[in-house]
Amino acid sequence: MIAQFVIGSCLVATTVTIHAAGLGIVLSHVLHYRVHPDTRFWAITWLLIRIAWWLILVHTAEIAVWALFFWWQECLPDVESAFYFSGVTYATLGYGDLLLPKEWRMFGPLEALTGTLMCGLSIAFFFAVLSRKFLQRFPSNTKS
Numbered sequence: 001m002i003a004q005f006v007i008g009s010c011l012v013a014t015t016v017t018i019h020a021a022g023l024g025i026v027l028s029h030v031l032h033y034r035v036h037p038d039t040r041f042w043a044i045t046w047l048l049i050r051i052a053w054w055l056i057l058v059h060t061a062e063i064a065v066w067a068l069f070f071w072w073q074e075c076l077p078d079v080e081s082a083f084y085f086s087g088v089t090y091a092t093l094g095y096g097d098l099l100l101p102k103e104w105r106m107f108g109p110l111e112a113l114t115g116t117l118m119c120g121l122s123i124a125f126f127f128a129v130l131s132r133k134f135l136q137r138f139p140s141n142t143k144s
Contacts, residue, residue, distance in 0.1 A: 004103075004104075004106065004107075007069075008106070008107060008110050011065065011066060011069060011107075011110070011111075011114075012110065012114050014065050015062045015065060015066070015114050015118060016114075016118075018058060018061050018062050018065065019058060019062060019118050019121060019122075022054065022055065022057075022058030022061075023058075023121065023122075023125055025054070026051055026054050026055070026125070027125075030047070030051075030129055030132075044130070044133055047129070047133070048126070048129075048130070051125075051126065051129060052126075055122045055125070055126075058122075059090070059115075059118065059119070059122070062090065062114075062115075062118060063083065063086045063087050063090045063115075064083070064086075066086040066089070066090065066107075066111050067079070067082040067083040067085070067086035067087075068082070070082040070085065070086060070100070070104075070107075073104065075100050075101055075104045075107075076098060076100070081098055084098065085098045085100075086111065089108050089111045089112050089115070090111055090112065090114070090115030090118075091115060091119075092112045092115060092116055094112070
């Protein structure tokens with residue numbers, strides 16, 4: 001039980017590290033994009049499309065970490081099943097057509113919770129970027 005707790009903690013830490021690195025890369029590009037950012041519709045739309053695809057790649061890398069672990073531990077019959085199970089679990093779809101063996105079954109909810117947190121961070125990131133870009137359209141209303 002202690003070994004599984006340590007392994008689970010390492011998987012969560014790896015997932016969070018990948019996510020932090022991915023958000024950091026996007027943030028560095030967003031913050032250093034232009035001195036006066038273009039706030040027209042298509043410019044903002046194109047920025048959000050690029051961020052969305054980058055975040056999808058980041059989430060896919062995180063899913064791959066869990067999938068490769070499940071495949072390595074022979075929790076699922078093949079690598080395709082491991083990726084499918086991990087994707088369904090990470091996204092909290094919960095189809096239930098594939099299950100982990102009894103000794104690993106607590107990793108399913110752990111991956112789902114981790115996926116929910118990482119998706120929440122991505123949503124918050126989208127909101128922050130959009131808010132920043134939108135608010136830059138208006139002059140500052142601070143009174144001195």
